[in-house]
Each structure stands twice: as C-alpha cells, then as structure tokens.
Amino acid sequence: MFTLLLRLGGPLQSWGSESKFEIRRTEPIPTKSGVLGMVGAALGRRRDESIEDLKKLRFGVRADQPGILLTDFHMARNDKFPYITRRYYISDGVFLAGLESEDFDFLKKIEWSLKHPQFPLFLGRRSCPVTLPLVLGIKELPLFEALKKEKWLGKDKKVDRSKILISLENGSGILTRYLKDEPESYDPVHRRFTFRKLGDFYISLENKTPEHDPFKDLVEEGSL
Template structure:
C-alpha cells in the first residue's frame, strides 16, 4: 500500500534553483524535486555522501497555492583577500506551496516522523530560507493526485482574505509523470534537470525529469458573497439632480 506525505512549504523567502551557475543564482517558480529530496534527506540525518536512490524513487507533486513575488538580491561576499565576488540571487517571497510525496506506507511514516524531529536544520532551497511551521500537515492514505485534489487551500490567511470575493481559486499543479490521471486535461509538459543522483560535494550529479502540469480549482474558506445593492454609491446619474 502507498500513502502520501503532505507538506506545506511557506516562509518569508524561498529559492528553488535548478540551473544556478556562475554569478546568477536563479529560482524556479515552484519547489524542485532535488530540493525536496534534499529536505527529506536532511530530516533523516543523511550526509551528502549517503545514497539517496530510495528518496529519488518517490513520486512528487507540487501545488502552487500562493505564487508570491520574485525578489532579486545583489549579493557581495568579502573574502580574506581583497576580492569581493558579486552575484545576483533570486528568491520567491511571500509564497506557499503544497508538496505531496507518495511512496510505501512504512517509508512515508518514517519521513513524516523525521520532518517533525529533523536531524539537521531544514530550509526552503537555501540555508537563508527557514520554513514556517507546521511543515508537515498530514499523511494521506491513497494516491498523490487524491491528496493534491482533496487537501484544502494552503495560502496564508492574508492572501485568502485578499481574494475573498473568489469562491474558488485556480491553482497550478506540477507532478511527476503518471500522477495526474489520463482524464484530467494537462496544460503543458516540460523537462527539468532536477532529478538528483548524488549530493556528494565531489560528485554532485543530476539528471532530467519530465513533469506534467494542470490546474485545479480549490475552495476559498475566506469567501464572502457579494450581495447586489439597489442603490450603489459607485453608480452616479448626473441627470437625477435636474
């Protein structure tokens, strides 16, 4: 039997780079599989040189509940010598994502316990990006797609209230191949180089992963019904004073 670990990834800043090189450290608009595998490995206390094949074989889906904004940081670093390396680092600020990890029951249970009591500090892509709590929301019995579909909207209360006149909100879903059912319409398919093979500092290696995307509608718990008014202050008839 399989089950699904449901995580809420939220914090002041997040950074999910899949192609960061040289002086430009970019971020994807959603968490990458390599970062999620790294987070789970850190929670279990695995070293960079430890094998991660079992974690990489798990099936992942991400739901963009609150996309946030792109933040660019012009970064300087002062070394012992006179050099001051410069870089442009990009972050997602004020964002919230749902991460859904599907795998065997015993493995998901072990990961759920590790997330609550992690062996190493957990962060959202970079060490400067700590998560808000709770990180673990639930363990869902069933498929990843059922968890994606049935888990309530995880945006912040402020963001939900900001869209209080929308009864349902349209959210983006990015998932490993095979998670989204055939009868569900896919919006796109893309290939990312975020499938980790090794995190070893001397032999760090990633390969390609194909993902599918779709959109689903989630109910807004802060929804407020707007009742029509007979005489709105926003409607002005200049002829009624004549």
C-alpha cells in the same frame, strides 16, 4: 497508495535547478531535488550517502500562493577580486508538496524525521528556514488526488483560487515540460542531477478556504 503532504511556506524560499556561479535563480515552485534534500537532512543522511530509496518517491506540488520574486545582490570577495552576486527568492509563497509511495512505513519514518530532524531544514537555501506547520500528514490517496483534495493553504485573498497550478511528476497535463531536478547524488564532489518530466494542471479550489484555529497546534503538542 499513500501520499505524505508538506506545507512549504515562509518569508523566503529559493529552489534552484541549474543556476551556478554569480547568478542563482529560483524555480517558481519547489524542486524535487530541494525537497528530497530536506528529507535527507531530516533523516540524518550525509551528502555522500545513498539516496536510492528517496529517488523512488513520486513528487508533486500545488502552488496555493505563488509569492513574489525578489532579487538580492551584494558585493562578495574571492582571494583576489570583489564581485557582485545576484540571488533570487520567492517571497511569501505557500506551496503544498506531496511525496507518494506504496511503502506506508517509509513515509511514516520520513514524517517522524521531519518533525524531529537530525540536521536543520531549509526551503532551498540555508537563509530560508522552514515555518510550521511543515508536515500535514499521510493520506491514503494517490499523489494527484491528495493534492486536489487538501484544503487551500494560502493567506492572500487576492489569489485566484479557480486557477491553482498542480505540477505532477510524469503527469500528462495541459503542459508537459522537463526540469533538471532529479537528484542522482548530493555529494559535494560529484553532485549530479538529471531531467524529470512534469505535467501541469489547473484546478479550482474556490470552496476550500481553511478554517484557522490558532490553538490547534498547541493542544496537539500538549502545551495547554
């Protein structure tokens, strides 16, 4: 089993699941529909194209730095009347996301595409561009083990690393819940999402502080 790990972090991100109309909420962690949508954009998929291969990927998230909830509200106008919209965002959040598959070649294709995307990539909404590094590589590990073993990605030293949340698809954690973020179609005319079972776990990452090398990415890209 193989797992592709992604770092989802930036000034703002927003992961809606059921919000519509004037109030657009965000889930506290990245959604499967949002991340697979980003993968589809990287692959160059149109919204009305099939996503059957993407739906087979097992998905999980680790919340290294939950961030702060922000609300943006402003006046908008339709054909006749002005109205107020409220949109919710996660500020300064950092998450580790994993996509698990037995097909190494497919994960390798996704990895390459995320580094060379066909369409722009966003963290849930167009106003939330991704920050680098996005791709952390493919591990020859099951999803849960890969999420447990990866080093801590956060920067806020006040975060309690003895209680880091992992939300795992079809997992049997201390809390089982359902989230409507399983994509069936991204077609704007017939967008469809179903419920997905999640298991929540808490793990300790007290001894997994990353050693940051500011020149590492430059050297890897051949800039030095």
